[in-house]
Amino acid sequence: MYFTFTDPKYLFLLLVVPLIVFIYLLTLKSIKKRALKFANFDAIARVQGVSFFSRDIVTTILSSIIVLVLVLSVSGLTLHRQASASSFSFVIAIDVSRSMEARDLLPTRLDAAKETAKEFVNAAPSTTKIAVISFSGNSYIHQSLTDKKDMVIDALDSVEISAIEGTDLYEAVVTSSNLLVAEESRAIVLLSDGQVNVGELEDAIRYANQNDIIINTIAIGTKEGGETVYGISKLNEDTMKALSYNTEGDYFDAQDKQSLLDSMGQILKLAKKKVSIDLSGYLVLVSILLFVIEYILISSRYRLLPF
Structure with missing residues (x-):
């Protein structure tokens, strides 16, 4: 609060x-x-x-x-607090920057993230609305909010590494927020390795809080890192923790695919929403x-x- x-x-x-x-x-x-x-x-x-x-x-x-x-x-003066959510709408935001090509999670970080997101969709209640976006130097909407799981799965299949360089978390949060603006309970499930080099993290946090959006972050990658075309890419935990903790979300450190699956299930169990009272x-x-x-x-x- x-x-x-x-x-x-x-x-x-x-x-x-x-x-x-x-x-x-x-x-x-x-x-x-x-x-x-x-x-x-x-x-x-x-x-x-x-x-x-x-x-x-x-x-x-x-x-x-x-x-x-x-x-x-x-x-x-406005009071912000958390409350239990009877229903929820999610935006799955997947990092598609070049660092997600690293193979410290097999076959690649991106593939592991996509498969995990599919498991999340399948585990979600049938009434849950889910949207899919990808982000690198800019953001792209693959699927707007829908409760049709087959459409969400197809959207996840279409997510690929972007040719646009950079990782702009702020734009990802803004794009996700725009998709959730009409929803009562709003949350973003953001999968990334935390290698942010475009946009301000503080701006992303401020924008999410102003719009009563919870950001749950799932760290994709390992501390040891993996090979990319730019060299070794390591997980940046600090960015992911800051984004989740400062928006009252949860951070999950997934070191392998099974951990990713467990994280997605945990997010569904911990469904909570932000409530603002003027x-x-x-x-x-x-x-x-x-x-x-x-x-x-x-x-x-x-x-x-x-x-």
């Missing part, structure tokens, strides 16, 4: 809170100076109709809280309630308070 703001530019208004406290303390100091002329604080309190601490501080605290709540409201409306109601309480206290001049 975490919080974000849709309009953080208004947070500077929180400076009003310490300003209210400062004005209160300044006013209190001024009244106390005047009270010294009487040499009796109780006497000046009766004359001025003011309590030096306990009573006035109540309205000061209430005013500060009202300002705080209103600022959080206009700033678009707290602005609730905060406005709270501020109205506090304002009414403050008004009642001021109008009654604290007659109901024991101090």
Whole structure:
């Protein structure tokens, strides 16, 4: 669970809170100076109709809280949390950069990823919608969301190594998000060796979180690496872990084909979704309630308070 703001530019208004406290303390100091002329604080309190601490501080605290709540409201405070998903829609995103030609997973990383994805499709409930994209320096949609498994399998068969160089995770996340935009429960299953050299990882994470998308990553490859036309290509775990952990997904380190199959099954069992709750409306109601309480206290001049 975490919080974000849709309009953080208004947070500077929180400076009003310490300003209210400062004005209160300044006013209190001024009244106390005047009270010294009487040499009796109780006497000046009766004359001025003011309590030096306990009573006035109540309205000061209430005013500060009202300002705080209103600022959080206009700033678009949003709560993000996870919830169990009764149904789910997935985008299978497969890395097709040249490093996926490595043979540390036989026959190649790409072939192992495709076969594993097929097992995932076959194991998914019949109502599950699945789409397929591939990505390298750009992204390509092989199949939009559908619950027809034969179409998804055909799409996976069409995935091949791309002639376009690079691995752009950000574009892969954007493309996947566009396919999932109308779905209630959204997740990406991303299979890659983590060798990212195009686009910013932070941008991909930010975009996924803004769209309530969970990214489950499956590492394709080994730490020892495999031969490619560019030399030895090793698994980059850090990239894959960062992508999954920062989007509340799960990371799976699959060192062989059986591990890949187990990972896909685990993702289906752990089906969860992100839920975003805009707290602005609730905060406005709270501020109205506090304002009414403050008004009642001021109008009654604290007659109901024991101090």
